[in-house]
Amino acid sequence: MDNxxxxxxxxxxxAAIVALGAGIVSSEFFRAERPEKMGYPIEGVVEDGDGxxxxxxxxxxxxxxxxxxxxxxxxxxxxAACHSVQKGGANGIGxxxxxxxxxxxxxxxxxxAFSSALKAKGGTWTFQALDExxxxxxxxxxxxxxxxxxxxxxxERANLIAWLNQQSDSPQxxxxxxxxxxxxxxxxxxxxxxxxxxxxxxxxxxAAPAAETPAAAAQ
Ligand code: HEC
Numbered sequence: 001m002d003n004x005x006x007x008x009x010x011x012x013x014x015a016a017i018v019a020l021g022a023g024i025v026s027s028e029f030f031r032a033e034r035p036e037k038m039g040y041p042i043e044g045v046v047e048d049g050d051g052x053x054x055x056x057x058x059x060x061x062x063x064x065x066x067x068x069x070x071x072x073x074x075x076x077x078x079x080a081a082c083h084s085v086q087k088g089g090a091n092g093i094g095x096x097x098x099x100x101x102x103x104x105x106x107x108x109x110x111x112x113a114f115s116s117a118l119k120a121k122g123g124t125w126t127f128q129a130l131d132e133x134x135x136x137x138x139x140x141x142x143x144x145x146x147x148x149x150x151x152x153x154x155x156e157r158a159n160l161i162a163w164l165n166q167q168s169d170s171p172q173x174x175x176x177x178x179x180x181x182x183x184x185x186x187x188x189x190x191x192x193x194x195x196x197x198x199x200x201x202x203x204x205x206x207a208a209p210a211a212e213t214p215a216a217a218a219q
Pocket of ligand 1: 075076078079080081082083093094095097100104105106107109113114115116117118125134143144145146147148151160
């Protein structure tokens with residue numbers, strides 16, 4: 001009886017060890033898989049939410065072409081604490097912005113005391129430059145006096161810049177919408193899709209040599 005009890009106990013213990021082992025193996029397996037799967041939604045979120053990513057998906061030129069001017073005027077409320085936008089308007093904390101689109105960066109503006117950071121940029125305020133500036137003034141000109149965090153939404157920036165362009169004696173023609181980036185986007189998605197099946201393909205590839213072995217033995 002003692003021997004049988006030990007045998008049964010042995011089987012039970014053995015089964016428990018096997019179950020435990022299987023549990024560890026499967027949990028390792030799922031743990032290893034999880035980050036891979038989570039990677040996909042994160043990629044999507046970055047593309048949709050990030051200003052830079054969205055700009056790449058829908059170019060600023062396209063957003064400007066379909067800009068909502070009255071929404072742009074409303075968005076200017078974020079700027080109005082520091083900027084006026086009237087012909088001959090007085091400078092406040094920031095310079096008056098009448099006719100700023102297409103004008104020289106950090107020049108004139110009734111002798112406004114621009115930071116050396118912004119003065120160092122040179123060139124003119126193109127639509128693209130304004131888009132970059134309003135995404136993050138600090139990133140565009142490190143050390144700028146414009147203490148404004150930036151506007152994260154590409155559409156809001158486009159609306160605002162398009163409206164700002166109208167606050168001028170000579171509004172600039174809107175930039176042409178480039179065709180190429182729109183074609184690139186589906187190609188990039190295709191590449192991402194191709195990458196996923198490639199991971200799965202690794203398993204059948206491993207199985208292939210095993211299938212060849214019996215054939216070799218038959219010869
Ligand atoms: C907290 C105050 C403040 C806010 C808010 C602010 N600005 Fe400014 N802005 C400034 C200051 C100060 C400067 C000068 C920056 C420098 O010299 O570095 C400036 C400069 C600029 C310039 C460059 C002008 C030139 O002639 O080169 C533009 C364009 C501009 N701001 C647009 C905006 C817009 C559009 C908004 C709203 C989305 C905005 N700013 C919000 C303070 C502000």
